[in-house]
Amino acid sequence: MRSNSVGFGIIGCGVIAPTHGDAIxxxxxxxxVAVCDIDPVRAQKIGERYDVPFYTDQAAFLAHPxxxxxxxxxxxxxxxxxxxxxxxxxxxxxxxxxxxxxxxAALKLIEACEAAGVxxxxxxxxxxxxxxxxxKKAIDAGEFGPMVLGEASTKWYxxxxxxxxxxxxxxxxxxxxxxxxxxxxxxxxxxxxxLGPVEAITAEVRTVTHKIEVEDLAIAILRFxxxxxxxxxxxxxxxxxxxxxxxxxxxxxxxxxxKDVLKGYYSKAxxxxxxxxxxxxxxxxxxxxxxxxxxxxxxxxxxxxxxxxFAEAVLEDRxxxxxxxxxxxxxxxxxxxxxxxxxxxxxxxxEFR
Numbered sequence: 437m438r439s440n441s442v443g444f445g446i447i448g449c450g451v452i453a454p455t456h457g458d459a460i461x462x463x464x465x466x467x468x469v470a471v472c473d474i475d476p477v478r479a480q481k482i483g484e485r486y487d488v489p490f491y492t493d494q495a496a497f498l499a500h501p502x503x504x505x506x507x508x509x510x511x512x513x514x515x516x517x518x519x520x521x522x523x524x525x526x527x528x529x530x531x532x533x534x535x536x537x538x539x540x541a542a543l544k545l546i547e548a549c550e551a552a553g554v555x556x557x558x559x560x561x562x563x564x565x566x567x568x569x570x571x572k573k574a575i576d577a578g579e580f581g582p583m584v585l586g587e588a589s590t591k592w593y594x595x596x597x598x599x600x601x602x603x604x605x606x607x608x609x610x611x612x613x614x615x616x617x618x619x620x621x622x623x624x625x626x627x628x629x630x631l632g633p634v635e636a637i638t639a640e641v642r643t644v645t646h647k648i649e650v651e652d653l654a655i656a657i658l659r660f661x662x663x664x665x666x667x668x669x670x671x672x673x674x675x676x677x678x679x680x681x682x683x684x685x686x687x688x689x690x691x692x693x694x695k696d697v698l699k700g701y702y703s704k705a706x707x708x709x710x711x712x713x714x715x716x717x718x719x720x721x722x723x724x725x726x727x728x729x730x731x732x733x734x735x736x737x738x739x740x741x742x743x744x745x746f747a748e749a750v751l752e753d754r755x756x757x758x759x760x761x762x763x764x765x766x767x768x769x770x771x772x773x774x775x776x777x778x779x780x781x782x783x784x785x786x787e788f789r
Contacts (some may be wrong), residue, residue, distance in 0.1 A: 442531075456739060457485065459742075529545070542763070612772060631666060635661045
């Protein structure tokens with residue numbers, strides 16, 4: 437490790453690898469030192485793209501000089517096993533979402549990193565979006581008052597060809613789930629991060645248009661510990677695919693978010709006295725002083741922000757912004773949704789603890 441820059445490596449040179457490679461390259465306190473994949477063609481392609489050594493042997497990769505952090509970009513069901521090996525080699529671990537496909541596997545990874553004395557982070561780049569951060573700060577400052585309702589919706593489209601493009605996609609063993617575990621997990625994480633711990637869930641899950649082992653459609657009703665209610669909608673069967681949205685409602689304020697951008701913010705503090713029947717405003721119209729942030733400079737800007745934070749955590753010897761234990765919460769919510777649908781009952785989150 438250089439005095440002011442952390443050496444990152446990538447294991448898993450699939451479709452998300454360029455996003456991580458570009459993010460590391462753009463981070464002022466990080467640099468890419470090597471990549472690894474069991475497929476020599478994929479390994480060579482990414483290695484040559486960033487002009488770094490590439491490996492097909494994991495042990496040789498982990499012995500590469502200057503390697504401090506390993507970004508694990510493998511099928512979700514491999515995260516814990518590979519992450520534990522990385523930790524045992526004394527390297528810090530940054531794993532793509534979800535942390536793994538089961539709580540047991542996730543805990544094994546967390547415990548392996550703790551035992552090895554290395555840091556563990558899980559990608560949740562949307563938490564770094566400027567408008568999401570604004571809403572989080574407003575909630576923490578009490579501007580929303582008591583929370584009332586939160587709604588997270590990820591209604592995307594994925595063709596059968598997408599699921600057929602990798603043997604692991606759409607499988608219970610390695611994908612862990614479908615529209616929720618793979619696509620919806622990001623906004624599920626934001627929902628619980630903004631509204632607080634979830635107490636219980638009732639859900640329905642289906643596979644309607646794809647030949648896969650997991651869901652392409654799910655709807656869940658959540659009860660939060662603070663008394664608020666919430667809903668989660670996730671699908672990869674909505675043609676042609678819609679932007680993901682998040683709506684956060686408190687007694688004193690509402691925030692409407694689309695693709696990480698604040699589309700509407702309404703607060704009693706700014707609007708003053710409200711008529712008995714409320715007000716009607718065009719969705720997307722912003723209040724004075726609550727303008728959306730500037731467009732992100734690059735498609736991978738949020739990943740860059742998380743890379744910067746993780747590198748700072750290594751350099752400053754502190755916890756990263758999103759730890760392994762933080763990543764347990766959205767995983768537990770998704771697993772509770774699956775259990776609720778399978779057993780046709782309300783599932784309490786404390787069943788997983």
